Amino acid sequence: MFYKLSCSIAEWCLFCMMTITKAQYLISSPSVDKCPKPDRPEYAFIGRSNVGKSSLINMLCNNTKLAKTSAAPGKTQLINHYTIESVTGKAKTNWFLVDLPGYGYAKRAQKLRKEWTKMIEDYLRKRGNLLNIFILIDARHEPQKIDLEFIDSLGEWQLPFTIVFTKADKEKPGAVERHVKLFFEKMKENWEFLPQYFVTSAIDKRGKNEVLGFVEDCNKTAKQQE
Numbered sequence: 001m002f003y004k005l006s007c008s009i010a011e012w013c014l015f016c017m018m019t020i021t022k023a024q025y026l027i028s029s030p031s032v033d034k035c036p037k038p039d040r041p042e043y044a045f046i047g048r049s050n051v052g053k054s055s056l057i058n059m060l061c062n063n064t065k066l067a068k069t070s071a072a073p074g075k076t077q078l079i080n081h082y083t084i085e086s087v088t089g090k091a092k093t094n095w096f097l098v099d100l101p102g103y104g105y106a107k108r109a110q111k112l113r114k115e116w117t118k119m120i121e122d123y124l125r126k127r128g129n130l131l132n133i134f135i136l137i138d139a140r141h142e143p144q145k146i147d148l149e150f151i152d153s154l155g156e157w158q159l160p161f162t163i164v165f166t167k168a169d170k171e172k173p174g175a176v177e178r179h180v181k182l183f184f185e186k187m188k189e190n191w192e193f194l195p196q197y198f199v200t201s202a203i204d205k206r207g208k209n210e211v212l213g214f215v216e217d218c219n220k221t222a223k224q225q226e
C-alpha cells in the first residue's frame, strides 16, 4: 500500500512538470517590426558573445541541433525566434523562445555595434509579449562591467529579467558560488532588490528544471491575466 502511494506521488510529480514536446526554428528577423505576430508569451536569451545562449536553448529543448552554437564568438546576428510547445499534465502551451546576438564582441566594427544596440533596445522595449529576459553570465568569471551595465539599462527601461549563470560544469562548485556572490554584491551597489537567478550547464543539464519551472509559472500567470 505504502509502496503504491509513494509511486503515485512520483508519477504525480512527473505529471505536474512542464516538458517541451515540440521546438522548431521559425524565423530570423533584423528588427522588431519584422518579428512574428506577438500572439503568445515570449522569453529572450541574451548575454555576452560566446556565453552559451544557443547551447542553453538547446539544452532546455533537448535538441543539440536547434540553435547554432560555435566556439567562435559572434555566431548569432539576428533576432531568432523558435516556436515551443510544452505540456504540463494535459495542458498544452505555445510560446516563443528567442536567441539574441551577443554583446561585447570586440572584433565587431563600431558601426555594427551601434546597429546591434539599436536592434536590441528596440526589440526589448517594444516587444509587448516579452515576459522575461534571461541574462546569461559566465559562471567562470568575476563580475564584468559590460554585464552590469547591460543590467542597469534593463532597470532604466523597467524590463523584467532573471540571471542565468552558465558553464557551471567548467568550475568547482565553490568558485561558482563565489562568482555568484560577487556578482550580486556588485549589483547591490545600484539595485535595491536582487533578481531571481539560476545556475546552469549545457553539459550536465543542471538548472534545466528550474528554468523551465520559471517559464511555466510565467505562462500560467499570463493565462490567468488573459
Ligand SMILES: Nc1nc2c(ncn2[C@@H]2O[C@H](COP(=O)(O)OP(=O)(O)OP(=O)(O)O)[C@@H](O)[C@H]2O)c(=O)[nH]1
Pocket (backbone or CB within 6 Å): 048, 049, 050, 051, 052, 053, 054, 055, 056, 068, 069, 070, 071, 072, 073, 074, 075, 076, 101, 102, 103, 166, 167, 168, 169, 170, 200, 201, 202, 203
Ligand atoms: N563546458 C561547457 N561549454 C559550454 C556551455 N555552454 C556553451 N558552451 C560552449 O561555449 C561555446 C559558445 O557557446 P554558444 O552556445 O554558441 O554561445 P552563444 O552565447 O550562443 O554565442 P554567440 O551566438 O556567438 O554570441 C561553445 O563552444 C559551446 O560548446 C556549458 O554549459 N558548458
Ligand SMILES: [Mg+2]
Pocket (backbone or CB within 6 Å): 053, 054, 055, 068, 069, 075, 076, 099
Ligand atoms: Mg548563439
